[in-house]
Amino acid sequence: MRFHTIDPVCFRLARRLPLIVGSVVYILCTMCAGAVEGDEAQVDLLHVSKADALLACQPWLVRLGIAQPVECSDLRRDELSPLQLTYEVKTADGRHRFRVNALTGQMTFYTNLAAERALREQRASEHGADPKAEGLAEQRKTRARELFPFFDLSQTVLMNRSWNEFVSPGVLSGNSFTVDFIPESLDIRQFVYTYRAVNVASVPFLSADECRKRALQMAAKEACGAEATVSEKTFQRQPATQYATVFSDEAGVQRLGHLVPVTTVRVRDNPAVGQDQRTRFIFVDARNGECLDPDIDLVGSRLLGDERSPVFYVGHRELDRFGPMFPPRVRGKIAYLYVGYLSSVIWRGVVNCRPDTIEIAYEGHTWHFDGNGKALRDAVKQSFKAPPMQLAGYWYLPLDTVQAITGWNVRYLPADGVVKVYSRLEAQPK
Secondary structure, three states: OOOOOOOOOOOOOOOOOOOOHHHHHHHHHOOEEEEOOOOHHHHOOOOOOHHHHHHHHHHHHHHHOOOOOEEEOOOEEEOOOOOOEEEEEEEOOOOEEEEEEOOOOOEEEEEOHHHHHHHHHHHHHHHOOOOOOOOHHHHHHHHHHHHOOOOOHHHEEEEOOEEEEEEEOOEEEEEEEEEEEOOOOOOEEEEEEEOOOOOOOOOOOOOHHHHHHHHHHHHHHHOOOOEEEEOHHHHHHOHHHHOEEEEEOOOOOEEEEEEEEEEEEEEOOOHHHOEEEEEEEEEEEOOOOOEEEOOOOOOOOEEOOOOOOOEEEEOOEEOOOOOOOOOOEEEOOEEEEEHHHHHOOOOOOEEEEOOOEEEEEEOOEEEEEEOOOOEEEOOEEOOOOOOOEEEOOEEEEEHHHHHHHHOOEEEEEOOOOEEEEEOOOOOOOO
16 A cells, blocks of 8 residues: 555545445444543554644645634544544534544545535625536536546546546546535535555456356345346446446455346245345455355345355454455364455555465564465464465465464354454453
């Protein structure tokens, strides 16, 4: 991941599902309650300080034309997510505020619409109403270019009020921005934006049609033969359903795939009662065809098929409301974690995966692994219960190996169907 050259703080982590803008805003911005106290697993992850948050807002205040002093709140946390710790930076008059994620630097901006409307009514009574701007749509595009100069709008597609960036032809990077304007105005009411480096291969092995067929097959299998169809209305409305997209969970782990809206219809035994119908999104990995069900009504994302994966907890909370991009895997009595999480915002190591080996740099030590059980720490042989596992091109590490590398407490609780990772600062989990 890289620092952006324009802004002093790196805004690096993508929203998990860029098409569900409303849900993302809800997760990021409306559920933070209370200062963080006594949750060492979260505090141990902090990467953006209060001073960083204030500094990050300065160029945006200039771009937005806001000449107001600002103040920053204490750290607040989302009660449902371990990786949503935020600062609120707001202007002295309360008209404008930013939310800055303390782990990733992701930012959301709001204007207090009621306060703004009252100010406009006051100005109108004093100076008369402003005439409606001509060519407002084009002026708004120009305003968006000024606000986000690091986006090349010629390399974006505008869908559902959101500009979505291409990383290669036909593949969305997951970077996007959404701007809401105050009605009949060029003033911005709210923006949400994501900008981070893409660190996965952006060349899909499976076409969009192949991914759609795979999703339909899995949906029909899950529904025990019920008829499954692609929801065309939803498909046409969402950019991430029409293009392969680099998705990211809250830890910053990325995966290239298609999001397919699937409707399943089941005819009840009594035709007079009608049908059971449900529409949901299925994520299909565009490189190996693996299917996930990021269902917000369930606990975590599910691997579709014969396998059921444990829920992934960081501290006392589930990682991501939509579940991780790579759920933990279980083979026999041994649980495995995707090796990419060691380079995520949880641990911030450096991982280099090759077809036959893994190299991990973490806190001054270098680890080497292969699939045959050979393990070295700084060239000294190590012994573990099981070797790393490779599934469909992705490497997974046994939990005891993750614990040995990071020093964190990592546990698999089969009775609860949960994998938990705890900071070194926390007590041993039961």
